Amino acid sequence: MIIAVCVDDRMGMLFNHRRQSRDKFVIDxxxxxxxxxxxxxxxxxxxxxxxxxxxxxEEFLExxxxxxxxxxxxxxxxxxxxKIDKVILYFWNRHYxxxxxxxxxxxxxxxxxxxxxxxxxxxxxxxxxxxx
Amino acid sequence: MKKIKLLxxxxxxxxxxxxxxxxxxxxxxxxxxxxxxxxxxxxxxxxVDNIPDFVEDAFVEINNNVPxxxxxxxxxxxxxxxxxxxxxxxxxxAYACVAQDTMPTDKRGSISNVKPSGxxxxxxxxxDGKYLYxxxxxxxxxxTAENANKSNLITGTRxxxxxxxxxxxxxxxDYVKETNNHVLYRVTPIFDGDNLVxxxxxxxxxxxxxxxxxxxxxxxxxxxxxxxxxxxxxxxxWLSGTAKPTAEKITYILNTNNxxxxxxxxxxxxxxxxxxxxxxxxxxxxxxxxxxxxCGKCKP
Numbered sequence: 001m002i003i004a005v006c007v008d009d010r011m012g013m014l015f016n017h018r019r020q021s022r023d024k025f026v027i028d029x030x031x032x033x034x035x036x037x038x039x040x041x042x043x044x045x046x047x048x049x050x051x052x053x054x055x056x057x058e059e060f061l062e063x064x065x066x067x068x069x070x071x072x073x074x075x076x077x078x079x080x081x082x083k084i085d086k087v088i089l090y091f092w093n094r095h096y097x098x099x100x101x102x103x104x105x106x107x108x109x110x111x112x113x114x115x116x117x118x119x120x121x122x123x124x125x126x127x128x129x130x131x132x
Numbered sequence: 133m134k135k136i137k138l139l140x141x142x143x144x145x146x147x148x149x150x151x152x153x154x155x156x157x158x159x160x161x162x163x164x165x166x167x168x169x170x171x172x173x174x175x176x177x178x179x180v181d182n183i184p185d186f187v188e189d190a191f192v193e194i195n196n197n198v199p200x201x202x203x204x205x206x207x208x209x210x211x212x213x214x215x216x217x218x219x220x221x222x223x224x225x226a227y228a229c230v231a232q233d234t235m236p237t238d239k240r241g242s243i244s245n246v247k248p249s250g251x252x253x254x255x256x257x258x259x260d261g262k263y264l265y266x267x268x269x270x271x272x273x274x275x276t277a278e279n280a281n282k283s284n285l286i287t288g289t290r291x292x293x294x295x296x297x298x299x300x301x302x303x304x305x306d307y308v309k310e311t312n313n314h315v316l317y318r319v320t321p322i323f324d325g326d327n328l329v330x331x332x333x334x335x336x337x338x339x340x341x342x343x344x345x346x347x348x349x350x351x352x353x354x355x356x357x358x359x360x361x362x363x364x365x366x367x368x369x370w371l372s373g374t375a376k377p378t379a380e381k382i383t384y385i386l387n388t389n390n391x392x393x394x395x396x397x398x399x400x401x402x403x404x405x406x407x408x409x410x411x412x413x414x415x416x417x418x419x420x421x422x423x424x425x426x427c428g429k430c431k432p
Contacts, residue, residue, distance in 0.1 A: 022310045
């Protein structure tokens with residue numbers, strides 16, 4: 001499967017069960033790349049403009065198949081590492097508190113590309129793509 | 133874990149009045165009628181006396197990360213309130229309902245003319261940016277655009293500023309920008325007795341429109357700097373593993389009117405009228421602890 005994750009400068013994803021940050025342009029960017037995206041209910045509010053292109057499933061990572069794109073905010077990814085073929089990382093380029101970290105070992109992947117763009121509320125967002 | 137023996141100087145007691153709006157420093161987990169010198173939550177069993185010594189994390193969670201705001205505090209009308217300095221010149225509290233209309237629209241201004249209590253200009257090679265102390269905004273500039281507001285600036289270590297406080301400010305700022313919602317935001321410096329430098333700050337945040345779904349935290353951030361020792365009474369500091377500089381007893385001339393102190397040889401000291409002049413022999417640390425500031429000319 002393909003996962004898309006937002007992280008801060010310390011690879012943090014979440015603090016106190018809440019997202020560290022959000023930016024409308026990240027979702028737009030992801031939806032420009034993916035026809036459909038699987039999420040869990042936690043992320044639904046971010047995809048208001050794309051209701052017809054998301055699939056909400058609380059076990060989306062368990063159920064995802066090879067080419068499925070999963071946007072992940074609040075799930076420990078380590079148990080799914082073997083299933084992840086491609087990683088799309090969005091860096092906020094900011095530092096937030098974090099209690100859940102991105103913990104997939106990227107040394108097992110090949111770096112494919114890096115792109116920077118201005119966010120809706122972030123000065124600079126960096127998108128990095130890794131593939132097995 | 134070893135406990136910090138904080139004899140909390142709670143700056144404002146339980147309740148401060150700012151222009152008719154109650155600001156509750158809720159020391160007892162919801163009971164705002166009881167004055168206490170420890171922060172406690174009777175349900176959670178939390179007390180600030182139980183805050184562990186700093187080890188490696190820049191902050192610890194308080195009250196399971198639930199802020200002490202109550203329903204009567206919830207408002208979608210933005211405001212900013214800054215408590216008066218106390219008798220020792222220390223910041224007391226800063227409280228705001230942060231929204232897009234409290235955020236900066238102009239460039240950041242200079243704050244270098246403010247000297248918060250315990251302020252010292254001191255550099256170390258092992259501190260990011262060299263300077264041990266920053267003028268730390270209680271409520272960050274990016275949230276309420278306060279520049280040289282002495283009621284909103286404390287003497288804080290670089291570590292407190294960057295590792296302890298900034299991440300929470302960033303999180304709140306991003307949330308407000310993206311949602312246009314309001315966030316209740318309160319920062320309370322915690323001083324130990326008459327110390328001039330805070331041991332840490334309590335930071336609380338709560339997003340109003342979504343009932344805390346977006347933002348909810350209550351943490352204590354340590355005012356420490358790894359590998360540096362700090363005398364919180366005065367702000368003096370030294371490298372860990374080295375001896376604290378010994379303080380020399382000196383005779384100073386005090387101006388009891390403007391609370392400046394001078395060397396005996398200072399020409400300014402010779403112009404002080406007898407009724408405002410006092411001779412004091414002791415350490416520099418002691419005279420600063422009495423609330424005096426060094427003369428800008430003789431720089432005692």
